[in-house]
Amino acid sequence: EDQVTQSPEALRLQEGESSSLNCSYTVSGLRGLFWYRQDPGKGPEFLFTLYSAGEEKEKERLKATLTKKESFLHITAPKPEDSATYLCAVDRGSQGNLIFGKGTKLSVKP
Amino acid sequence: DAGVIQSPRHEVTEMGQEVTLRCKPISGHNSLFWYRQTMMRGLELLIYFNNNVPIDDSGMPEDRFSAKMPNASFSTLKIQPSEPRDSAVYFCASSLPGQPQHFGDGTRLSIL
Numbered sequence: 140e141d142q143v144t145q146s147p148e149a150l151r152l153q154e155g156e157s158s159s160l161n162c163s164y165t166v167s168g169l170r171g172l173f174w175y176r177q178d179p180g181k182g183p184e185f186l187f188t189l190y191s192a193g194e195e196k197e198k199e200r201l202k203a204t205l206t207k208k209e210s211f212l213h214i215t216a217p218k219p220e221d222s223a224t225y226l227c228a229v230d231r232g233s234q235g236n237l238i239f240g241k242g243t244k245l246s247v248k249p
Numbered sequence: 250d251a252g253v254i255q256s257p258r259h260e261v262t263e264m265g266q267e268v269t270l271r272c273k274p275i276s277g278h279n280s281l282f283w284y285r286q287t288m289m290r291g292l293e294l295l296i297y298f299n300n301n302v303p304i305d306d307s308g309m310p311e312d313r314f315s316a317k318m319p320n321a322s323f324s325t326l327k328i329q330p331s332e333p334r335d336s337a338v339y340f341c342a343s344s345l346p347g348q349p350q351h352f353g354d355g356t357r358l359s360i361l
Binding site: 180181183185226228236237238239240241 | 253291292293294297305340342349350351352353354355
């Protein structure tokens with residue numbers, strides 16, 4: 140059965156304290172892995188797409204990496220405005236049929 | 250550019266009532282998706298359309314749920330009759346072929 144698991148469920152960091160979020164997946168025929176950010180009361184906002192093992196994407200303090208079984212979202216020197224829930228999703232290749240993980244809730248304290 | 254627009258933003262109704270959620274996708278996007286988000290199950294795909302045609306409705310939980318897309322700029326998700334366990338946040342998303350999905354801000358539904 141196709142599955143996406145994110146860890147940890149919640150992460151508290153001090154401002155400037157770098158860390159990583161994990162997304163492990165089991166899916167037949169991965170067509171892409173997506174990272175989204177979700178703020179309270181809002182819909183998920185697209186961050187990155189990764190397609191093949193070894194691929195990396197960066198945006199400001201965020202860097203996403205992909206292996207054959209998992210993806211990491213690295214956060215370097217986070218700021219309070221990085222506080223949000225980060226969602227990982229995999230494309231099973233059926234015209235955009237995504238499976239989402241339950242997310243990691245990140246809190247960054249000043 | 251206007252994003253995906255959903256209405257209403259909040260809906261509170263009593264069990265047994267009919268609920269209709271509405272979505273206007275981004276202009277030009279030909280794929281539309283309906284999701285449900287709960288604490289227990291996270292974000293789950295209910296149904297999606299390509300070029301206004303339903304492609305996969307295997308995520309629709311029961312016959313009480315139905316979705317339509319009468320044209321490229323409008324879709325509805327209907328629950329009839331509603332039950333307390335339907336309480337959740339419902340999201341609509343749209344995309345171009347092979348491109349990331351863009352989400353609306355959701356409808357928070359409470360069934361009393």
